[in-house]
Amino acid sequence: MNASDVNDYNSIALGINAPIYSFYAGRILEKTGIASGLCLDVGCGGGYLGLALARITTLDFVFIDASPEMLSCATVNIATHNLTTRAATLLGQVQAIPLPDESVDLVISRGSIPFWDELPTAFREIKRVLKPGGCGYIGGGLGDPKLRAAHMERMKKEHPEWHGGQRKIPRHDDRHYSDALESAGFDSFTVTRNDEGMWIELLKAKM
Ligand SMILES: C[S@@+](CC[C@H](N)C(=O)[O-])C[C@H]1O[C@@H](n2cnc3c(N)ncnc32)[C@H](O)[C@@H]1O
Structure with missing residues (x-):
């Protein structure tokens, strides 16, 4: 993304899309039950999902992204949310x-995840950094059908240049995810695609 796209993405994420991140943060807490310790937000962009999860837990955060521009947004957003003592960024x-x-x-x-090359390597890295008994919640979507409809309506009106799939994102098929997770040595995971998007839940076995 160029600098103007990064700024647009960041303001849409903090505005129109804020309820979507809160929705998934709630799902993550409900599904994993992990409310303390260290959370890694991968491909965090401006840190939106982790910041939403920070509001309902006492977790500390590491935000990692491959883009220095997106990570700069995360640094600003962490400060704005008064989370500098609970969060660090990693390029x-x-x-x-x-x-x-x-x-x-x-x-x-x-x-x-749609942008990740070498999926088995990515999942092997996630498995390596997770503690035994640690969990992952990885995927994408626009919340539930109501949130998705509200997002679509506002985007169409307020950001037509981002609406309607002009900015195509790549897609792996779900079998590709399962194969990569198995090859990384995860034996406990699910890949679910439904009206809340596509989400992988994974658990690193305790020794
Ligand atoms: C569509 S944005 C999503 C940002 C944010 N997580 C959100 O939900 O709005 C995708 C992000 O993934 C990052 N990304 C893509 N490939 C990556 C990789 N291999 N490792 C780390 N980050 C990556 C990009 O730089 C970008 O910030």
Whole structure:
């Protein structure tokens, strides 16, 4: 994305899309039950999902993204949300996460996985940094049907240049995700595609 796209993306995420991040943050807490420890938000962009999860938990956060421009937005957003004592940013790729083994309780990610190359390597890295018993909630979507409809309506009116799929995102098929998760050694995971989007829930087995 160029600088103007990054700014647009950031203001849409903080405005029109804010309820979508809150929705998924609630889902993550409900599904994983992890409310404390360290959370890694992968392909965080401006940190929107982690920031929403921070509001309903006492988790600390590492926000990682491959784009310095998006990570700059995350740095500003973390400060605006008064979360500097609970959050750090990392420039890097999911395929080589610059964190120690077994250092993270929860890995979250929204809207980034379609862009990941070398999926088995990415999941192997996620498995490496997760503590035994740690969870992942990784995928994408626009919330539930009501939130999705509200998003579509506002985007059409307020941001027609972003509406209607002009900005195509790549897509892996779900079998590709399952194969990559198996190849990374996860034996407990689900890949679900429904009216809340596509989400992978994974668990790293305790020793
Ligand atoms: C569509 S944005 C999603 C941002 C944010 N998570 C959200 O939900 O709005 C995708 C993000 O994934 C990042 N990304 C893409 N490939 C990546 C990779 N291999 N490792 C880390 N980040 C990556 C991009 O830089 C971008 O910020």
